[in-house]
Amino acid sequence: MPLAGFLSQIDDLKVTYKDQKIILTFLKLLGSLGVYIKTNRGNAHPKTFKILSSVFSSLEEVVLSEAMTEAEKQKLLQLEMNKYKQLRNQVSKKKAAKAGRKEVISAPEAGDARLKARQKKGAAPPHRKVPEKAVKKNLSPAEGTAQSYGDLAEAVAALKKFIHSELNALKQELRMLQKSK
Numbered sequence: 001m002p003l004a005g006f007l008s009q010i011d012d013l014k015v016t017y018k019d020q021k022i023i024l025t026f027l028k029l030l031g032s033l034g035v036y037i038k039t040n041r042g043n044a045h046p047k048t049f050k051i052l053s054s055v056f057s058s059l060e061e062v063v064l065s066e067a068m069t070e071a072e073k074q075k076l077l078q079l080e081m082n083k084y085k086q087l088r089n090q091v092s093k094k095k096a097a098k099a100g101r102k103e104v105i106s107a108p109e110a111g112d113a114r115l116k117a118r119q120k121k122g123a124a125p126p127h128r129k130v131p132e133k134a135v136k137k138n139l140s141p142a143e144g145t146a147q148s149y150g151d152l153a154e155a156v157a158a159l160k161k162f163i164h165s166e167l168n169a170l171k172q173e174l175r176m177l178q179k180s181k
Contacts, residue, residue, distance in 0.1 A: 007035065010027055010031040022073045025077055026059040026062065026077060026080070027059070029055045029080060030055055033052045033084070034052075036048060036091075037052070045091050047087055048087060051080075058080050
């Protein structure tokens with residue numbers, strides 16, 4: 001499953017950049033959107049893909065722009081967070097409206113249903129090992145930062161290529177689903 005690879009890369013990058021709050025938050029947004037797409041497939045909100053692309057572009061801009069101040073990075077992050085929150089609210093309203101039309105399940109039954117769904121999916125994936133190149137050995141702080149940004153730029157480029165291929169695959173899958181209806 002291609003989205004699993006995307007989510008795996010995001011998890012690896014989260015470990016690598018756990019000390020860089022802005023980048024980590026961008027990665028968390030990408031991860032949340034990826035999980036939402038994986039979970040909902042063809043039923044995902046149409047704006048999801050646009051926001052995923054926007055978050056990724058902003059992350060790329062933050063990583064590749066050496067002249068950008070922390071305040072500018074924070075402003076870009078806040079802009080993307082607001083888009084994400086709006087999408088989340090729209091999805092929540094849609095789910096609430098849908099739930100209102102369906103039969104309401106009592107709380108204990110709902111808990112049992114969630115437990116059964118988790119059991120069907122299997123156990124949680126094992127913790128990932130930190131990639132070798134993420135470990136900085138014998139580097140001065142300046143060298144470590146330069147290597148870190150270089151590694152992040154490479155990871156962003158690879159992630160960008162991967163996201164584009166995933167989006168194209170998802171678009172094709174959605175078209176096939178629409179044709180079969």
